[in-house]
Amino acid sequence: MEIGHLTYMANQIARNLAMQGEGAAVAATYQHLSDFWDPRMKAAILAGDRSGLDPIARAAVEKLAA
Amino acid sequence: MGYERQADFGTPEVLSETSISLTIDGRAVTVPAGTSVMRAAAEVDGQIPKLCATDNVAAFGSCRMCLVEVEGMRGTPASCTTPVMDGMVVHTQTPRLEKLRRGVMELYISDHPLDCLTCSANNDCELQDTAAQVGLRDVRYGYEGDNHLGLDTDISNPYFDFDPSKCIACSRCVRACDEVQGTLALTISGRGFASMVSAGQSGDDFLSSECVSCGACVQACPTATLQEKAVKEIGKPERAVITTCAYCGVGCTFRAEMRGEQLVRMVPWKDGKANRGHSCVKGRFAWGYANHQDRVTKPMIRDSIDEPWRVVSWEEALGYTASRLQDIKAKHGARALGGITSSRCTNEETFLVQKLIRAGFGSNNVDTCARVCHSPTGYGLSKTFGTSAGTQDFDSVMDSDVMLLIGANPTDGHPVFASRMKRRLRQGAKLIVIDPRRIDLVRSPHIEAEHHLPLQPGTNVAVLTAMAHVIVTEGLADEAFIKERCDWDEYQDWAQFVSEERHSPETLEPVTRVSADELRKAARLFATGGNGAIYYGLGVTEHSQGSSTVMSIANLAMVTGNIGRRGVGVNPLRGQNNVQGACDMGSFPHELPGYRHISGEAVRKQFEADWGVELDPEPGLRIPNMLDAAVDGSFRALYVQGEDILQSDPNTHHVAAGLKAMELVIVHDLFLNETANYAHVFLPGSTFLEKNGTFTNAERRIQMVRKVMEPANGLEDWEVTQALANAMGLGWTYTHPSEVMDEIARLTPTFAGVSFARLEAEGSLQWPVNDMAPNGSPIMHVDGFVRGKGKFMVTDYVPTDEKTGPRFPLLLTTGRILSQYNVGAQTRRTANTVWHPEDLLEMHPTDAENRGLKDGDWARLASRTGETTLRVTVTDRVAPGVVYTTFHHPATQANVVTTEFSDWATNCPEYKVTAVQILPSNGPTDWQEDYASWSEKSRRILTEAAE
Incomplete structure (x- = not known):
């Protein structure tokens, strides 16, 4: 899966949840990725370059990796 | 059933808590107050002769055929316009009445052709019946006087003829057009002897008039004046089968009227609870695709798409x-396989396709066309209310005082429901329209929206948040409702958020381009105008913030207390006939039937035990993810039932690349559609006329689909899916779709009380149907939200990343038109093309002039994704800077220009916002010509001789 596209998707999710405040937004973004992303999408974003991720999205992906 | 005309009680049903008792021809009758004498007589099988009365329009009292005598009352009142009174004693058949009726009938017949034996309505004609009822034996006036017998027949409409020589000027057609359809296209022109039914203005025929071909006039006509061409060609039907329309999400029920296995006509069923006896041009007339020459009825295969x-x-x-x-699965794993269920197929068929994918393919890579339409509805409403469906039945609109219509064009997309809306608006309800275009409901005969907010495409959340700002800051919130029904702390957080000055209409006006003053007025009206109902469509969902907009809508309903009773609610107008059902049946990759997440162990175990297989606990791929994964090489095989993703999904080039990258594409459809150009297997499908099952409409109403003819391909679609499952070794043994519904009910709590036997007995059921709601649920969230407390969701406006600029300065938004449906696979293969033979580009006069474009010119429509050409329609229906087109025709392929931007939560494509440039052109693009050529080549079928 193309990492640029997945990064865009993760950032978009995070941006739309950002109003919840950082902690809640990270949790909600993580939950969204868990609930709706296919395993290969999760694997690809976990394995890919995370430098393009916004802070909330990056924290959510890191939580996914944990 | 055999063929009988539908019961006609003469005047509409009256609902009243007061009962009136009277005597008619010696028989005691008790009816609701306000009922006409005519209807009261019909309730006890009395047949008062009538011509101008029919029970779907108000009484008119013109034909003088339904006269009665009432003891103690002078004269002979018309029973259609005389309300019942307590103790009334009515006589419907007396020598005096016989004489009067016979005299009137003589006048009618003196100016009517005496060609009954060769008339298309012979033996199905109310005039003929009434003449028999009154005992007409001769006409004293003769037939040589002035008459209308030489008038020409108007054959302009492709589906019905208007023969004025047979008209008795009863006005039933005119009143049906006014009251039932609400178009007001017909009138009686002239006076006295010159009185004539007339369509549109002087010089118009039916085709050139405002007539929308809904068929209400044809249904209302008591003679052969307005008659379906098919009846003229084939003859009177001999049997009728009640079934459900396969077009939009309104879910109209029809009588399929047949001769042998030949469908003569589809007539809206008066007892249909979704349509209440009305229809639109598609359901009523556009069924000819079922026997179109393009239909493929035999299976086909090829190893390569070049063959x-x-x-x-x-x-x-x-x-x-x-x-x-199985080879692909063995080589690449189960997750390399997937499929797409069809919103045009039945619940049972959809259920089986997702079961095949989950239990047979072994993956959760199942998705459906709701991905590209109402997936944000499912997400947004489940978050806020706890369930993924609209809250009301259609009848509820008749109790609405204010309708807020956003991102929907019901007169084109959901025409039968639009007629109900118009009826309520004519009664005085107010309308607020939020739409970039001046849709017909903004202003049409006898209809005028109180407020039209022509927002900039992509700013729905900003507009709705500004409305919430007004409601909260001006103290218009229904705090009593909120305290009782919603989480108060969450409400306060939300209220604080929307109250911020940055959400005021004035601050947002430069973004939304909506007048702050007008928006404030609209918000006040919605909050204070009585029962407020919100109706919305794909103009809400097909945005990068589609889910946020749905949640904003839910917030607005909750803050104004407009949930949980008649006349209010949040009502997604579903696009396809069974898109609600397809979603209910577990067509999304993350959830099993009944909207339960695949990761939930208890639920998954229940399915595993029933199906005897282990299920993947991880969510599968959505359609756009499948295409990405195909290009990437990890997704290899796709089974597509009844969808044409190449034409309907965004960025055609990307869809094509995804399909081309797959090793195996299986198309199960009626026609070699555009997706089939990339397929290796074609499994012929069956039409809705050829199968049994159920559809679920936008009001969660489950209705029967009944087979009226044998499948042309030999198998119903559920049988094909079962055969494929069994070829893979699954050992399915369903013998009838009712058994599939039994399984659905066994595994899905909201369908627990549904069965074919109950549907047969009760006509329809609205889910949830279970122990909590044994008779179904016309209105949801009555005593509390499904999730417990209603949840206010903070929805911040996040602008789309699709930006206009010097290269692409205009915004394209797409939609549909009345006569066509979705990708046009069905409607393009009917005479509906007379109204819409090609996709057109609507453009404001200023934008057109700046580019040197005139009405009818070819224009090149280009975006960052691709380009196509189509003809221009210059109109101020769209605002400057905004252009609009439809996506019904593959020759245009409007989706070659739409982008892959999508809703943040669901990946529903952002069809409604594409930055484009438009320039004059002299014809199709190279791509269009190449595609047409490739498409033709791809559709080649080896003849037997060649084999």
């Missing part, structure tokens, strides 16, 4: 398909 198709037996096709699926 012509080879017709094979079912056995070979299924064996080939199963073998290739």
Whole structure:
């Protein structure tokens, strides 16, 4: 899966949840990725370059990796 | 059932808590107060002769045929316009009445052709019946006087003829157009003897008039004046079967009226609870695709998409398909396989396709066309209310005082419901329209929206948040409702958020381009105008913030207390006939039937126990993810039932690349659609006329689909899916779709009380149907939200990343038109093309002039994704800077220009916002010509001789 596209998707999710405040937004973004992303999408974003991720999205992906 | 005309009680049903008792011809009758004497008589099988009365329009009292005598009352009042009174004693048949009626009938017949035996309405004509009822034996006036017998027949409409020589000027057609359809296209022109039914203005015929061909006038006509061409060609039907329309999400029920296995006509069923006896041009007339020459009825396979198709037996096709699926699975794993269920197929068929994918393919890579339409509805409403569906039945609109219509164009997309809306608006309800275009409901005969907010495409959340700002800051919130029904702390957080000055209409006006003053007025009206109902469509969902907009809508309903009773609610107008059902049946990759997440162990175990297989606990791929994964090489095989993703999904080039990258594409459809150009297996499908099952409409109403003719391909679609499953070794043994519904009910709590036997007995059921709601649920969230407390969701406006600029300065938004449906696979293969033979580009006069474009000119429509050409319609229906087109025709392929931007939560494509440039052109683009050529080549079928 193309990492640029997945990064865009993760950032978009995070941006739309950002109003919840950082902690809640990270949790909600993580939950969204868990609930709706296919395993290969999760694997690809976990394995890919995370430098393009916004802070909330990056924290959510890191939580996914944990 | 055999053929009988639908019961006609003469005047509409009256609902009243007060009962009136009277005597009619010696029989005691008790009816609601306000009922006409005519209807009261019909309730006890009395048949008062009538011509101008029919029970779907108000009484008119013009034909003088339904006269009665009432003891103690002078004269002979018309029973249609005389309300019942307590103790009334009515006589419907007396020598005096006989004489009067016979005299009137003589006048009618003196100016009516005496060609009953060769008339298309012979033996199905109310005039003929009434003449028999009154005992007409001769006409004293003769037939030589002035008459209308030489008038020409208007054959302009493709589906029905208007023969004025047979008209008795009863006005039933005019009143049906006014009251039932609400178009007001017909009138009686002239006076006295010159009185004539007339369509539109002087010089118009039916086709050139405002007539929308809904068929209400044809249904209302008591003679052969307005008659379906099919009846004239085939003859009177001999039997009728009640079934459900396969077009939009309104879910109209029809009588399929047949001769043998030939469909003569589809007539809206008066007892249909979704349509209440009304129809639109598609459901009523546009069913000819079922027998169109393009239909493919034999299975076909090919090893490569560059090869012509080879017709094979079912056995070979299924064996080939199963073998290739198993090979791919063995080589690349189960997650390399997936499929798409069809919102045009039945619940049972959809259920089986998702079961095949989950239990047979072994992955959760199942998705459906709701991905590209109402997936944000499912997400947004489940978050806020706890369930993924609209809250009301259609009848509820008749109790609405204010309707807020956003991102929907019901007169084109959901025309039968639009007629109900118009009826309520004519009664005085107010309308707020939020739409970039001046849709018909903004202003049409006898209808005028109180407020039209022509927002900039992509700013729905900003507009709705500004409305919430007004409601909260001006103290218009229904705090009593909120305290009782919603989480108060969450409300306060939300209220604080929307109250911020940055959400005021004035601050947002430069973004939304909506007048702050007008927006404030609209918000005040919605909050204070009585029962407020919100109706919305794809103009809400097909945005990068589609889910946020749905949640904003839910917030607005909750803050104003407009949930949980008649006349209010949040009502998604579903696009396709069974898109609600397809979603209910577990067509999304993350959830099992009944909207339960695949990761939930208890639920998954229940399915595993029932199906005897282990299920993947991880969510699968959505359609756009499938295409990405195909290009990437990890997704290899796709089974598509009844969808044409190449034409309907965004960025055609990307869809094509995804399909081309797959090893195996199986298309199960009526026609070799555009997606089939990239397919290796074609499994012929069956039409809704050829199958049994159920559809679920936008009001969660489950209705029967009944087979009226044998499938042209030999198998119903559920049988094809079962055969494929069995070719893969699954050992399914369903013998009828009712058994599939039993399984659905067994595994899905909201369907627990649904069965074919109950549907047969009760006509329809609205889910949830279970122990909590044994008779179904016309209105949801009555005593509390499904999730417990209603949840206010903070929805911040996040602008789309699709930006206009010097290269692409205009915004394109797409939609549909009345006469066509979705990708046009069905409607393009009917005479509906007379109204819409090609996709057109609507453009404001200023934008057109700046580019030197005139009405009818070819224009090149280009975006960052691609380009196409189409003809221009210059109109101020769209605002400057905004252009609009439809996506019904593959020759245009409007989706070649739409982008892959999508809703943040659901990946529903952002069809409604594409930055484009438009320039004059002299014809199709190279791509269009190349595609047409490739498409033709791809559709080659080897003839037997060639084999």
